[in-house]
């Protein structure tokens with residue numbers, strides 16, 4: 078006998094509301110989906126001509142002089158953004174069901190070099206040269222010469238809204254680098270700011286303007302952007318450093334060398350770890366998987382509020398609070414239609430007998446009635462749930478916790494008349510990057526089981542008085 082109510086609160090007036098349902102109105106839509114010179118993706122070159130695959134240097138080539146950056150990037154989801162088997166499976170389904178144009182839309186962010194050279198979608202995956210499958214690597218980011226989002230069709234950064242200029246000039250936030258055997262440098266301020274990341278970390282459904290991934294918007298509306306803390310200040314820092322940034326609300330300046338024989342200058346780590354604890358399976362990144370787990374464990378706090386005393390045969394009311402303490406955006410973020418966060422709550426009596434367990438997720442990863450869960454279910458135009466981005470028109474359900482914000486749920490349970498105290502109330506906050514069933518639907522026989530990560534725990538004791 079339980080029921081459960083949920084309300085979202087703001088901490089100190091900061092942050093985004095914890096519960097978001099549905100979407101703000103989409104902008105007025107053109108008759109045809111907006112396209113750039115390379116199709117539905119807004120990625121472009123300076124002269125809108127095809128890029129040259131040979132001018133995307135191998136990641137390892139940059140690593141000859143920048144071994145630290147190479148080591149950090151190797152094993153990241155960025156470097157594996159094309160080869161990630163979960164992405165490959167869904168992208169190939171996109172190609173099959175929605176056509177090559179939609180597949181090239183995906184690849185604008187997941188394999189920019191492939192799209193700019195026209196090799197994607199022209200060639201099938203096994204025929205692609207290595208450079209076209211390199212994902213988001215050195216020469217993708219450091220050849221970005223301009224951001225085009227605010228002047229583009231959506232008037233905001235999204236869908237790979239940037240220009241790549243190939244050549245000997247590498248762009249960065251520092252700029253005044255000495256000319257060397259490999260390249261010169263030019264300064265672009267946006268390398269130090271979230272807008273660079275926003276161009277790929279905002280996914281707008283090109284057919285209907287629906288905002289599918291909104292990590293940048295979540296950040297922009299929250300306290301971290303107001304304090305001037307950028308994506309780089311957490312994701313180009315170690316987990317411990319990022320934790321400190323989140324606590325103090327102040328960016329950290331790191332000094333070191335960009336090349337072995339270089340002078341000291343501001344440096345940035347290139348791990349780009351978020352919450353993907355399966356980076357070992359998907360990207361060969363054992364270190365990255367461990368870092369993701371650590372990042373998840375530091376991101377949230379769980380608190381239980383219950384009376385010190387309860388009465389057998391009567392109702393016990395427990396408040397469950399989940400705080401987002403260290404993410405610069407909502408948790409979960411980005412592909413919320415796959416990501417899942419939920420609270421498992423158990424009440425045991427003095428003998429250790431389980432009296433109560435709250436409802437969790439069904440085998441599709443969707444919350445059962447009364448579950449305490451966060452994530453989203455996207456729907457197609459008939460209102461049917463779908464994980465296929467090209468079919469999505471809106472969220473049927475979405476509940477996330479904004480930066481430095483919290484969610485509160487109330488669990489009510491009528492205690493058995495013969496219950497013996499004291500009772501132990503225990504809760505675990507769990508995260509899974511996708512439910513095994515959805516992964517199996519996307520990947521078929523190749524499916525893997527995403528790890529369940531325990532992000533936080535809480536426990537209280539309640540003494541009992543008889544009726």
Ligand code: HEC
Nearest residue numbers: 134139142215219247249250251252254257259335339340
């Ligand atoms: C032959 C050695 C060499 C190779 C190979 C090399 N670089 Fe560099 N790079 C340097 C040197 C030297 C600097 C200046 C370091 C300093 O400021 O201390 C530098 C600096 C940079 C910077 C900093 C720019 C800024 O504004 O902060 C970036 C970005 C960069 N390189 C990217 C790349 C990329 C991408 C590749 C591969 C396509 C690459 N480098 C290959 C030697 C190299």
Ligand code: HEC
Nearest residue numbers: 163164167168182183186236237277278279280411412466
């Ligand atoms: C605007 C850039 C962009 C476009 C376009 C885009 N994605 Fe992504 N995609 C991302 C980002 C960023 C993430 C990472 C989100 C995260 O880690 O939570 C991602 C994550 C994913 C994941 C989850 C991978 C994992 O291992 O958990 C899948 C699957 C995926 N995308 C498939 C697609 C498909 C299929 C399309 C085209 C229909 C597409 N994406 C279009 C940027 C994009």
Ligand code: HEC
Nearest residue numbers: 139143146147150213214215218249250251268335344345
């Ligand atoms: C997702 C985009 C992205 C990728 C991929 C990327 N970088 Fe960076 N890089 C940045 C940003 C952002 C900065 C920080 C601002 C700055 O210094 O320009 C940076 C900084 C740098 C710097 C100067 C600071 C430092 O730590 O030395 C160098 C050199 C550099 N990158 C080289 C590389 C190399 C080599 C690779 C590939 C192994 C690479 N980058 C991959 C975005 C990227």
Ligand code: HEC
Nearest residue numbers: 154158161164186187274277308309312349350351352353
């Ligand atoms: C060219 C597009 C592109 C740019 C630019 C870009 N990203 Fe990404 N990013 C992606 C894609 C695609 C993925 C997901 C790959 C996958 O999971 O298959 C991703 C994934 C991530 C993840 C999730 C990794 C994990 O372990 O869960 C983080 C964190 C991230 N990016 C941070 C950044 C930051 C910070 C910047 C800006 C400095 C940035 N990205 C710029 C495309 C991009």
Ligand code: HEC
Nearest residue numbers: 274278293296308311323351352376403404405408409410
């Ligand atoms: C204050 C530190 C902080 C800032 C600022 C920050 N992040 Fe994160 N980010 C985190 C933490 C902690 C996680 C792990 C928890 C999670 O997965 O939600 C994370 C997770 C992610 C993920 C994976 C989300 C998921 O659930 O799959 C992506 C993608 C990401 N960040 C991108 C970004 C981008 C893009 C920006 C800038 C617009 C940014 N982050 C700003 C701390 C930060």
